[in-house]
Amino acid sequence: MRLTVERKPAKVLPDTKRVIARFFFNGEERAVELIKKILKLDKDEVFGLVSPMLQDFSKRHRNITRKLFRHCERVKQDIATAGGDYNKLDDFTKLLIGAYFTHEYSIESAAFFNPSIVPDPDQTNLEEGQLRVIISFRAVGEGHVSSVVFRRALIDRHNNITVIPAGNYIDEAENIHNVIYQKRLFLRKAEEADINPEFLKSVTDRLEDRFDYDQLKGLVLEAKKDATDQAMIKQFNLMLALSDSYRRITFSKDTDISDRVIFPISDFESKGIEDARFVKFTDDNGKTIYYATYTAYDGIHIMPKLLKTTDFYEFKTSPLHGAGAKNKNLALFPRKINGKYAMLSRIDGWNNYLMYSDNINEWENPIKIQCPEYPWEFVQIGNCGSPIETEYGWLVITHAVGYMRKYSIGASLLDLDNPEKEIGRLRDPLIVPNPDEREGYVPNVVYSCGSVIHNGELILPYGLSDHSSGFATVNLKTLLDRLRHGG
Known part of the structure; x- marks a missing residue:
């Protein structure tokens, strides 16, 4: 039977109107001089600036005053240096100071691509054959900074896809530093991040085996006060x-x-949060957890990280550790295999590896399971998201790179009990960039970070040349038959 891929009409394009209000700071000296000028204004002048500003920007941001107050508080020390007293400032002055330390950032002005898809935790009020899904995207704005954003979509009984329009506002999360660290894992990741071992020991020797963010930050800031050497x-x-x-x-x-929007916060991800691969994970007691592996990038270091949520309101993030947690392209299996977590990776940049672990944050002993085999994948092969369990094996959607750095999407089938064993691989790609898909920020690329099965079909969202996103479907039985009987 012929293997046919149907491209769906639904497309998701970048929208320059999607903006967030971010803190903006251009150096202490300039900040102090700016604040001095603001503090010289009389109350009528302050009100005359704040009132139209709020009328203008409140239409673009939910509770803009909360953000401005927060940004004013972040320059509290600079206000003191400028001769002011933060606690004695009236609200309008605080709002004006906050506004001068705020800028709008269009999170998806450059691109909206590399989608991942999982079933929505809420499947209520649906008709037979429908599935509600959450799709994550990599949004790219000014400076090529990537963040993770979401859309909700509905798949009907004919597998037509309707992406629900975005709301009027977009906002960053509130950040709460109340994480408890394990010293052993923290030290290991610090060494991988090129932090000097002697310096590291001088700080962490004063910490218990488990410590919190405030304890660590206090020790580091205390030691930093007396430091003069730039290194x-x-x-x-x-x-x-x-x-x-x-x-x-x-x-x-x-x-x-x-x-x-999950936007970069720490310096280790200052250049972006890339290609989140979400998976609906079922643990040993049947509980559902949504995990995502993603890449944090600072322009030099690549740090694989793990995102965890049960409701898409609260997320926990942590780095991944070990010899297998290198490079990009990690994808978690949706359940344990033989009592262990399992993960795909591409530690060397061009082959697929498999790892097992008792600890979801630690990954050692990667096993090479796939190498480039066909001309369209000679440069590299990697995954396009977490494996999908079927009755015949683990379906792995792959990406591959051939001549002219042309990206294609393929498929492989791995043994259910022993995923090190490849049952079959497509000889030809499922999807190659067609003439309407090959132009974009990076030409000739199709790429995905996750798929789902519904109504007997594989539903595959994919990025179009690092610019926008589309959807395709393929009959599951036909695909599995091809993989099982010769590609």
Whole structure:
């Protein structure tokens, strides 16, 4: 039977109107001089500036005053240096100061691509054959900074896809640094991040085996006060950045999922949060947890990280450790295999590896399971999201790179009990960029970070040349038959 891929008409395009209000700071000296000018204004002048500003920007942001007050508080020390007293300032002055330390950032002005898809935790009020899903995307804005954003979609009984329009606002999460660290794992990741071992020991020797963010930050800032050597100051900053890699982030319950953006915060992800691969994971007692592996990037270091949520309102993030947690392209299996977590990776950049672990954050002993075999994948092969369990094996959607750096999407089938064994692989790609898909920020690329099975078909969202996203479906039985009987 012919293997046919149907491209769906639904498309998701970047929208320049999707903006967040971010803190903006251009150096202490300029900040102090700016604040001095603001403090010289009389009350009528302040009100005359604040009133139209609020009328203008309140239409673009939910509770803009809360953000402005927060940004004013972040320059409290600079206000003191400028001769002011933060606690004695009236609200309008605080709002004006906050506004001068705020800028709008269009999170998806450059691209909206590399989607991942999972069933929505809420499947109520649906008709027979429908499935409600959550789709994550990699949004890219000014400076090529990537963040994770979401849309909700509905798949009907004919597998037609309707992406629910985004809301009017978008907002960053509130960040809560109340994570408890394990010293052993923290030290290991610090060494991988090129933090000087002697310096590291001088700080962490004063910590217990388990410690919290405030304890660590207090020790680092205390030691940093007396530092004059720039190389040593860099080490302090690296440690603070690493501590920010462990965090819990929460969104207000009155936000729609399209309102929520997970934006880079720590220095270790300052250049972006890339290609989140979400998976609906079922643990040993039947509980559902949504995990996502993603890449944090600071322009030099690549840090694989794990995102965890049960409701898409609260997320916990932490780095992944070990010899197998290198490079990009990690994807978690949706359940344990033979009592262990299982993960795909591409530690060398061009082959697929498999790892097992008793600890979801630690990954050692990667086993090479796939190498480039066909011309369209000669350069590299990797996964396009977490494996999907079928009656005949683990269905792995792959990406591959051939001549002219042309990306294609393929498929493989791995043994259910022993995923090291490849049952079959398509000889030809499922999807290659067609003439309407090959132009974008990076030409000739189709790429996905996750798929689902519904109504007997594989539903595959995919990025179009690092610009926008589309959807395709393929008959599951035909695909599995092809994989089982010769590709």
